[in-house]
Amino acid sequence: MIAIVDYGMGNLKSVLNAFLYCGANAVITNDKNDLEKATHIIIPGVGAFEKCVTNLKQLDTFSTLEYQVKVEKKPTLGICVGLQMMATLGHENGLNNGLNWLESEVVKIESDEDNLKVPNIGWNETSIIQNDHFVLKGIKNAQDFYYVHSYYMKCKNESDIAMNYKYGNLEITAAIAFQNIFATQFHPEKSQDNGLKLIDNFIKWNP
Amino acid sequence: MSKKRLIPKLLLHSNAKGTNLNLVITKKYTDIIEVGSPVSMAKIYQAQGADELIFTNIDTKITDLKILADIIEKVSEEIFMPITVGGGVKNISDFRLLLNSGADKISINTIALTNPELISESAELFGAQCVVVSIDYKVDEDGNYWVYSNGGQTQTKFNPIEWAIECEKLGAGEILLSNIDNDGMRNGLNNEINKLVSTSIKIPVIASGGCSLPSHFIDGFKNTEIEAIAAGTFFALKDQSFQQIRSHIKNAGIDIRIYS
Numbered sequence: 001m002i003a004i005v006d007y008g009m010g011n012l013k014s015v016l017n018a019f020l021y022c023g024a025n026a027v028i029t030n031d032k033n034d035l036e037k038a039t040h041i042i043i044p045g046v047g048a049f050e051k052c053v054t055n056l057k058q059l060d061t062f063s064t065l066e067y068q069v070k071v072e073k074k075p076t077l078g079i080c081v082g083l084q085m086m087a088t089l090g091h092e093n094g095l096n097n098g099l100n101w102l103e104s105e106v107v108k109i110e111s112d113e114d115n116l117k118v119p120n121i122g123w124n125e126t127s128i129i130q131n132d133h134f135v136l137k138g139i140k141n142a143q144d145f146y147y148v149h150s151y152y153m154k155c156k157n158e159s160d161i162a163m164n165y166k167y168g169n170l171e172i173t174a175a176i177a178f179q180n181i182f183a184t185q186f187h188p189e190k191s192q193d194n195g196l197k198l199i200d201n202f203i204k205w206n207p
Numbered sequence: 208m209s210k211k212r213l214i215p216k217l218l219l220h221s222n223a224k225g226t227n228l229n230l231v232i233t234k235k236y237t238d239i240i241e242v243g244s245p246v247s248m249a250k251i252y253q254a255q256g257a258d259e260l261i262f263t264n265i266d267t268k269i270t271d272l273k274i275l276a277d278i279i280e281k282v283s284e285e286i287f288m289p290i291t292v293g294g295g296v297k298n299i300s301d302f303r304l305l306l307n308s309g310a311d312k313i314s315i316n317t318i319a320l321t322n323p324e325l326i327s328e329s330a331e332l333f334g335a336q337c338v339v340v341s342i343d344y345k346v347d348e349d350g351n352y353w354v355y356s357n358g359g360q361t362q363t364k365f366n367p368i369e370w371a372i373e374c375e376k377l378g379a380g381e382i383l384l385s386n387i388d389n390d391g392m393r394n395g396l397n398n399e400i401n402k403l404v405s406t407s408i409k410i411p412v413i414a415s416g417g418c419s420l421p422s423h424f425i426d427g428f429k430n431t432e433i434e435a436i437a438a439g440t441f442f443a444l445k446d447q448s449f450q451q452i453r454s455h456i457k458n459a460g461i462d463i464r465i466y467s
Contacts (some may be wrong), residue, residue, distance in 0.1 A: 013309045017284050047334045115432055117411050119336050119380055122209030122434060123258060123464045144210065144464045146289060148311075148336040168208070190289050190311065192253070 002026040002203065003038035005065060007056045009047045015079065018189035022200045032061045035068050040203065043183075045081030049090035049106060049151065052081045053098055069181070070101070075205045077135075078183030083176060084153055086183060092151050102178060103156040109149070109167065116168045119150040126174045126186065130162040135182045135201045143194045145174065145186035152185060180207045210464045211428050211456070212258040212435035213449065215442040216415060217245050219275065219294070220266045228264065228278055232440045234391035236265075236343070236359035242443050249282050252442065255449040257288065258464060261383070261413075261437055263314065263341075264294030265358055272301050276308040283309025291339055291383075302329050306337070314339040314383055317356040320363055320370075323377055330378030335410075340374040341383040342367050344400065352400055359387045368403050375408045382412045383437065389417030391440045396427045405432035413437050419445075421455035428461045 004015055006028045019026035019042070026042075027034060035041070045052045056062060069076045078086055087098040090106040098106065109118050123144040128136055147165075153173045155161055162182065163175035175184045182202065188195035219228040220239055230245040242248070249260055262282070264275045272295055279292055292305045293314030302313050313333075319326055319340050330338045343355045344367040354365035371382050384404055386397045395417050405412040411434035414427055418438040427436050442449075456463045 011306050011309065011311060013307065014283055014287075014311065017309070018287055021285070021287070046337070047332075115406070115409070117208070117434060118409055119411075120209055121336060121381060121411050122212055124209050147209070148289070150335070187289075189287060192256070192287050196287060 002040040004028045004042040006030045015189045024203045041076045043078045043082035049092040050096040073180040076181045083183035111168045113168045124165045126165045146190045147186045214259045214437040215252045216261045216437040216439040219264045259289045261291040279308040314341045316341040326377040335380035339381045340379040343385045345387045371404045386416030393419030395423040398430045402431040425459040
């Protein structure tokens, strides 16, 4: 079973629908038993960094979740703010602590270039850096994925970056991968065939 | 920059019995022509590689948005691209209802003009990316632009440029800018106003109203800073597929997704 963690933020339905469409047995839950039974964990996220982190940490089952991800090392997929929350620090609405699962900071998309639209809403050609990652199997380099964000993750250790894309003159982290965790800044559940392929791979991932 | 987006606009109006919402197209927001089922059409658009979909309930008789939410629920089971929904949204609980049904973004129009605080309130709760302010406008005989509310029926005192700037300040994530005069008329976009609005704000602008030829799309993308073009009549009635229109736009040197 795949547990999509419900902490009161964002549209979980489309994430659920995408997993069901790929044939997975997925549920939206924050139940302790479900998290313990789950083979895979999904941490979605839409909204402001600080509010997402606070809501997630306030769950009665947060310690169970952290145990399943960090100690049991279940394959875990973060999506959008679900990726960002894994950072050490976030710069949205002041400086806030993240989950600190990966040494990194979440910073605003800013550039001296004129007319760089923020939030970035839309399809961007995305480069694959970790070519041999299981979750990216069968996805060609430079495919389009759908993004909606104003902030992005800067990793201390560049080898944690699995995908990136160019926005103006910025290099934006599109996905991170380390140990049992894969997380995307884009929305695989909104990225049509390429996104569904990534989800299908993730369901089969057994790191 | 992100790639430029092509967005089919699915307008919904109730059938004679008022029991269901049908897909329609309009001319100048008045002549309503029924074209079929929104769910089937959404699937066709997905197969053709649309970048996003916009669903708008244009029936003012529909006050209970449950009927709209039901359609979005069906759509989101099979459609894996961003979905914007609006038409009759009045408060935060309407936002919640439609988001829980599978919408990614909510568009508001009349209520944003009468209760601008809803823009800030919803942006704070759901994130700016979720709040699309839809701005309908007409040009008067002297060439002045006016924002209209109530589905194009009521002239307001607002100028579309000033109103778009205000919406950005209030926290909107995107502007859907629609020309009532050109709606369904197939005479091209109004790129004068598209340019003025898109260069006055940092948030993305989706322009709409009047597209019927590849050159209309190309002119819009080349001559303004708009990020996307939405069209109803063009996508619903043209035999020309997305692949063809995309190839025209791409070959004009515009960065657009080629569906592969």
